Amino acid sequence: MIENAPARSLHAIVAGAFLLSFANAAIAEDATEALALWSPSLHRVYLAYQPYHAALEGYARRQGFHGPFERLGTVVHEIIHLDSFRHQGFFINGSYYEPYIKARAWPELTNESVAPHLLSRERGLVFDSYIRHAPKNHLGNIADEINAYGHVLPFVCQHEPASTGKQVRSLIGFLYIVEGYLRTLRTVMPDKYQKLAARRETRGALILIIERGWAALRECGIPDAAIPTYEASQFITKARLTVPTRDLQER
Numbered sequence: 302m303i304e305n306a307p308a309r310s311l312h313a314i315v316a317g318a319f320l321l322s323f324a325n326a327a328i329a330e331d332a333t334e335a336l337a338l339w340s341p342s343l344h345r346v347y348l349a350y351q352p353y354h355a356a357l358e359g360y361a362r363r364q365g366f367h368g369p370f371e372r373l374g375t376v377v378h379e380i381i382h383l384d385s386f387r388h389q390g391f392f393i394n395g396s397y398y399e400p401y402i403k404a405r406a407w408p409e410l411t412n413e414s415v416a417p418h419l420l421s422r423e424r425g426l427v428f429d430s431y432i433r434h435a436p437k438n439h440l441g442n443i444a445d446e447i448n449a450y451g452h453v454l455p456f457v458c459q460h461e462p463a464s465t466g467k468q469v470r471s472l473i474g475f476l477y478i479v480e481g482y483l484r485t486l487r488t489v490m491p492d493k494y495q496k497l498a499a500r501r502e503t504r505g506a507l508i509l510i511i512e513r514g515w516a517a518l519r520e521c522g523i524p525d526a527a528i529p530t531y532e533a534s535q536f537i538t539k540a541r542l543t544v545p546t547r548d549l550q551e552r
Contacts (some may be wrong), residue, residue: 306516316498317361332369332373336377336456340452343377343452343453345374345395346381346392346395347377349380350380350383353380357375357380358372360375360379361375366467368463369466370457370460370464371461373507374456375401378449378453379449379519381448381453382445382449385397385401385448389403391444391506392448393448393452393510394452398502398506400441401445402439402442402445403441404441406441406500407472408439408493408496408497410439410440410485410486411437412431412435412436412437412439413436415481415482416432416433419481423480423481425474426471427471427478428474431478441503443478444479444507446475447510448461450468450471450475451513451516454467454468454472454518454521455516455517455521458520458521462521473528475525477529478516479511479532480529480531481532484532487535494536495543497536498536498539498543499540499545499546500545500546501546504540504545511537515530
């Protein structure tokens, strides 16, 4: 009986691992079904990139996203980036908005050049993890990040509210970076600020994405006082009072 004990223990371990794997798969399936009900357009784009799911799941786990809904949200976040790049337009609820991140459509200001102008409140998590590591990225890339968070954060907040902390902090961090970009353009490069306010496609996409980011945070119960809005609100007002030009005619 003693000699057979290790074999039974091994069987128990294998059976336990199988049951755990089965349970995790069932939870993941529940999260995917919830996504289909919550946002058919996000679910469609998620299914369109099925070959990437395993790699992106692994990435999400390595980033510390362990809850099934926050993990799925992270996978969908990255798929939004992939799909936007594929279509060269910001994916927003199943449609694609120009000008995406084409450098000529955005002000000639990069993470590297805006960094010295950022205020202390703008030098948080995103500054350390993103701005310093992507020095040549620009305002369009920041909008790309806000767009992805703006899509998935309300989903996670609704289904797994205890798991939203990292994504809430990241979205607020990117909105702070937008504040820094817009203030720098307004005070240091007023001609480029005016040009951005006049570009129909660029300003339209930027305003839509920023407002969706604000709305996502509010859906998660974040008070207005904690949402960076000052510079963006000024820009939105100016843009709506500025006669637009067509970006595509300028390029």
